[in-house]
Amino acid sequence: MNQAKAIEAKPFSLLAKVYDSIMSDIDYEDWGEFILDTAKKHGWHGQGPVLDLGCGTGNSTFPMFARGLEVVGLDYSAEMLEVARIKLPPVEFIQADFKNIKIDKEFSLVYSVFDAINNLLVDDDFLAMAASVYDMLEPNGIFLFDVNTTIGLKELWVSGQAEGWAGDVYYNWNHSFDSKTGLAKVEAYCEDNDINFTETHYERPYDSELITKLLQELNFKDISILKYPGGGPAPKDAPRIWVVAKK
Ligand SMILES: C[S@@+](CC[C@H](N)C(=O)[O-])C[C@H]1O[C@@H](n2cnc3c(N)ncnc32)[C@H](O)[C@@H]1O
Secondary structure (H helix, E strand, C coil): CCHHHCEEECCCCCHHHHHHHHCCCCCHHHHHHHHHHHHHHCCCCCCCCEEEECCCCCCCCHHHHHCCCCEEEEECCHHHHHHHHHHCCCCEEEECCHHHCCCCCCEEEEEECCCHHHHCCCHHHHHHHHHHHHHHEEEEEEEEEEEECHHHHHHCCCCCEEEEEECCEEEEEEEEEECCCCEEEEEEEEECCCCEEEEEEEECCCCHHHHHHHHHHCCCEEEEEECCCCCCECCCCCCEEEEEEEC
């Protein structure tokens, strides 16, 4: 391990090479099932096309593809998309920033998984993303996503550190929360036989009140804040919430 000499890479660039190893214990299949079930409970008709916002390496895209739904993935990281395209050649993957999405297609369901939305650090960026989602949704279409809350980001990896091995990949991720800026910072060091790098990521917490206010500004209706698993109303101290809203 030679952390001192690590390359500082931009967010979600070199991480693409080791992302799937590090996420190998994440149950994307369960999340996929939860998203589809929850969308149906909120009136989704069950047909595509659907859009995976912040699809990364395609792990969150796969459950929809496997069920025969037409699914499109969107992400700003060329490196993450490169992995996704190799994994799922028939799927359309679009490189775009959440803040500037232009897709000439109507979706019945737009979803986002695993903190992708927390990467939007100010209200205006969230509003730009959500306004594009609103435009892309068909009437009564569903927007469904997860976000870390303030409690979640303050308590992430309680000790402030997550360290270990994922297959051949050594990782040592340090987490801190800056009460002045209200942002969480993750310094993610990763190393395998070929590479040795750190990426610094920032996340902004989104609590129920803020999310509800921002979505209402854009005329989303039937906004629910849910817990996972189970899908009932999220408790006040939930570290991560799932948000469902309808156009
Ligand atoms: C933690 S990963 C989640 C990836 C995937 N959904 C999963 O569950 O494995 C967050 C993803 O959001 C993408 N992302 C972050 N900010 C973005 C932005 N402003 N525009 C587009 N994609 C963004 C990153 O490139 C990354 O692939």
